[in-house]
Amino acid sequence: MNVPPRNRIEVMHGVNLDQLARRPVEHYGGISFAALEREISRFASELDLIVRFFQSNYEGAFVEHLHGLEGMADGIVLNPGAWTHYSLAIRDALELTGLPAIEVHLSDVGQREEWRRVSVIGDLCVGRVAGKGVEGYREALRLIGQAVGSGS
Numbered sequence: 001m002n003v004p005p006r007n008r009i010e011v012m013h014g015v016n017l018d019q020l021a022r023r024p025v026e027h028y029g030g031i032s033f034a035a036l037e038r039e040i041s042r043f044a045s046e047l048d049l050i051v052r053f054f055q056s057n058y059e060g061a062f063v064e065h066l067h068g069l070e071g072m073a074d075g076i077v078l079n080p081g082a083w084t085h086y087s088l089a090i091r092d093a094l095e096l097t098g099l100p101a102i103e104v105h106l107s108d109v110g111q112r113e114e115w116r117r118v119s120v121i122g123d124l125c126v127g128r129v130a131g132k133g134v135e136g137y138r139e140a141l142r143l144i145g146q147a148v149g150s151g152s
């Protein structure tokens, strides 16, 4: 009997996400970045997904990480932080991966400043979760799991 391979999901965090605990509690809940990644790992094991993490405050490093994903991941969950709203370089790099991706935001970007309503990656992604805090990552992983054909 063949056991199907578990799916590899790249979870990518962009600029300022590493400083999560210092950011406004009303938007980000006061959780630390380390605790966020622990929670994501827990969600992933519940969903039988393999996750690998990447975070950078450097746009070029984020772009180059996307370049290197070919053959390394089956799907992407990404929260590019403020880059979401304007980085066409990240958009182009995400597009060239050819991988299904879910855009995720801890805060409710649709209810904040006007400029946060813009996403330059949204139309490349197969789904989007925003405003659900840490739990939003459970949903994002569930959605990417469906997109790459694993689990329910």
Ligand code: DQA
Pocket: 015, 016, 017, 079, 080, 081, 082, 083, 084, 104, 105, 106, 107, 108, 109, 116
């Ligand atoms: C964010 C929302 C962005 O507007 C912001 O710049 C962030 C975090 C979120 O997770 O809610 O850095 O992506």
